[in-house]
Amino acid sequence: MKALLLWPIMPNSFWSYQETLDVAGLRATNPPLGLITVAAMLPTSWEVRFADRNVQFETDADWQWCDLVIISAMIIQKQDFCDLIQKGVALGKKVAVGGPYPTSVPEVALNAGAHYLILDEGECTIPLFLEALERGDETGVFRSIEKPDVTQTPIPRFDLLNLDAYLAITVQFSRGCPFQCEFCDIINLYGRKPRTKTPEQMLAEFEVLYRMGWRRYVFVVDDNFIGNKRNAKVFLRALIPWMQQHDYPFILLTEASLNLAEDDELLDLMVQAGFTMVFMGIETPDVDSLTVAHKEQNTRHSLMESCHKITRAGLQIMSGFILGFDGEKPGAGRRIQEFVEETGISKAHLNLLQALPNTAMWQRLKQEGRLQDFISAGSQTSLMNFVPTRPLEEIVTEFIETFWNLYEPLPYLKRTFHHIQLMTGKRPWRKPRLTHHELRLFLTICWRQGVVRSTRFRFWWQLAIIALTKPQLLYDYIVTLGAGEHFFTFRHEVKNQLETQLQALRTARSHEADLASPSATTVYANVN
Template sequence: MKALLLYPHFPQSFWSYDRFMEIAGLKAVIPPLGIITVAALLPSDWEIRFCDRNVVHETDADWEWCDIVILSAMLVQKPDFQALIRKAVQLGKKVAVGGPYPTSVPQDALDAGAQFLVLDEGEMTVPQFLEALSQGETHGIFRSSEKPDVTQSPMPRFDLLQRDAYLMMAMQFSRGCPFNCEFCDIISLYGRKPRTKTPTQALAELQTLYDLGWRGSLFIVDDNFIGNQRNVKCFLRELIPWMQQHHYPFTFMTEASVNLAEDDELLQLMGEARFYAVFLGIETPDQDSLQVTRKLQNTRNPLVEACKKINEAGLLIYAGFILGFDGERTGAGDRIQAFVEQTSIPQPMLGLLQALPNTALWERLKKEQRLLENSNHLTGDQNTLMNFIPTRPVTELAREYVDGFWQMYDPERYLRRCLQQCLKIRCRQRRTQTMQFPWHKGLRLFAQLVWSQGIHRTDIRGQFWHQLWIILWNKPQALNVYLGLCAAGEHFWEYRALAKERITQQLGYDPLAHNADFRVMSWD
């Protein structure tokens, strides 16, 4: 069997870092870990070609060569995902699809023409799919309510990647999350019992990346890296000497729940293993909204103090925020802005709440008949109006969202937060943990940055040079990550205009215009 594995294109989004990628000479932030793991599950006698369409497009010769097309996608990749299915069907190819999007909304893939839906977790369903193929089946839907033992998961096919096109490499240590946030689809996809790989297994993946020549930052893509704290500590205790023996070839970033701040030992281990950043799902500083959405782990300790403690452990903070929870009070957007300024989180990801299929929120709103009939408009991006009837006027929410995004990514405010965040991070003199970047690409990035922010942009030119001097004088260990944050601003200053444009198109008017009509929007 000749299999063409394709990963669909990402539209411009918060995490796409388009302008940053352009000036750094890169194509994408991280590689698609899921589909290269599926590649490792395929028979050894299959011929495989892989294309991440965010890096390079497949050729006509690839389409002619293959017997089957295999796709994996998230919701935000919906347009290209469906277009690729239709093209494959038109060319008479077998089509098999999997990943979070078709697992949550399988009907979309069927409507586009996919013959094989390999859903849920591939370790369980890829063997079912292969058995059906061997029996001559021409279509099928393969599901499993049983969760696989990830200690038996194969080594991802890192060799298939065009590695120098990515900002970071990726690996997975665990799946699942022990918490019960109402809006989150992780627990419906992967369960509430975090399953982890063994330390030996994880180190083997790192060794493979090392042997392939990767040096630089690596994103551990777990939805909650610290979901199983005992096992993650075991991994970190073995990772630390491995890193020492290999002369610290990587630095790490991951996602974690805010209760990370409650565990001093875990913070220390992450620092010693050379973690430099963590993404936190803060969502909102409003305690009543956190109670409503069942994000109780964020209510146990003051969030500002938690952020301060994580910074003091040497970790840069990225964070997500959401507007639109039930019962939310007017001005939630302003309170999020104030929290971001107080904690100096440089890149807050602000979104309007979406009810994702199969979540507890989806089921509750469905019972309350508050889901919109056109709820299939979900795009997976952060700047889409709610797909349900909120308890606040949608125009008020849209205005707070656009204003919040516009204000937080004002160039002067953004650069000031970048400086303050880096100054807050406690750096160890002998062993700094910071974003690593190939020197030749780093030189190009710095040159572009000097031209754009230090020469061309008169509004921030003085601020750029003043802050650069402060970093060099006070915290030179944080220079790499500081310059990376500054360069990322080039993306966000473009993206905030796109976010405003998208919401304006959905509303039919500019939510920030002084003469806008802020009456309650009709959902009919």
């Protein structure tokens, strides 16, 4: 079998860092870990070609060569995902799909013409798919309610990647999360009982990346790295000596719940293992909204004190915030902005609340008749896909203003400096390993933020202070300012697209109001 593995285009979003990548001469933020893991599960007798369409498009020769096309996707990639299915079918190729998006909404892939749907977790369903091929089945939908033992998951096919194209390489330690936030689909996809790989597995993956010459960010993409704290500590205790022996070759980042602040030992182990940044779903400083969303783990202690504790330990925080919870009071955006300024969190991922398919929130809103008839792409440029409890226009207007203010260049620089100053914990010393990508990014930042923009005096003053007082954090500081280049640009796209959608909504409502009048209806009919 000749299989062509495709990863669809990621539209511009908060996570794409497109402007930053362009400046640094990189092509994509992360590779598709799921797809290259699937590649490792295919029979060794198969020939495999791989194309991350965010890095380089597949060729016509690739399409002619293959017998089978395998496509994975997240919801934000839905347009290119459907286009690729239709292209494969039109060319007479068998098309198999999997990943979070078709697992959540399989009918989309079926309607696009996919022949095989390999859903849920591949360790369980890929064998079913391979058996179907052996039988000669022309189509099939393969599902499993069983959760696989990830200690049997093979090392991903990192060799398929053009490593120099990425900002970070991804690995996975665990799947699943013990919490039950109403809006989150992770427990639907992976369950509430976190399953973890062994330390030996993880170190084997790290060793492969090390031997391939990778020396930048490694993103441990667990949805909650500390979902199983005991196993996380076991892994970290094994990782620390490996990192020390290899002179800390990687800069580690991950995702974790805010209750990390409750465990001093775990915090210390993460820092000593080389973790420098953690993404946390803070969502909102409004406790009532957290309760509505069933995010009780964020209500046990002061959000502000928890963030300060994690930052002081030496971990830079990237955070998720949401507008649009049921019962939310006006001014939620302003309160989020104040919280972000106080904590110094530079990269605050602000989003409008969306109902993801099959989540508890989706089911509740469906029963209440508040669900709209579309599935949001999950980007900051999409309106909410349900009827909120306060006026939609009020929420969206507040969102636009807050997102714009968060990524005003001067406040962003001040916030980044404040966050770095809060980081007083002792990190392991890592010898800087600079490539032409870092040099390009640094020179562009110096020009744009230190010369062109009104941030110039603040930029040079802050840079000098960090270099003199916290040289070990200078790399983190520069990269965070580099990320700002994406946000400074992306906020214009967010504002323009949401305002356009709001105007279209107002126009539609105006037409509906006109049509409600008998005389207006007659006039409208005559015009058309």
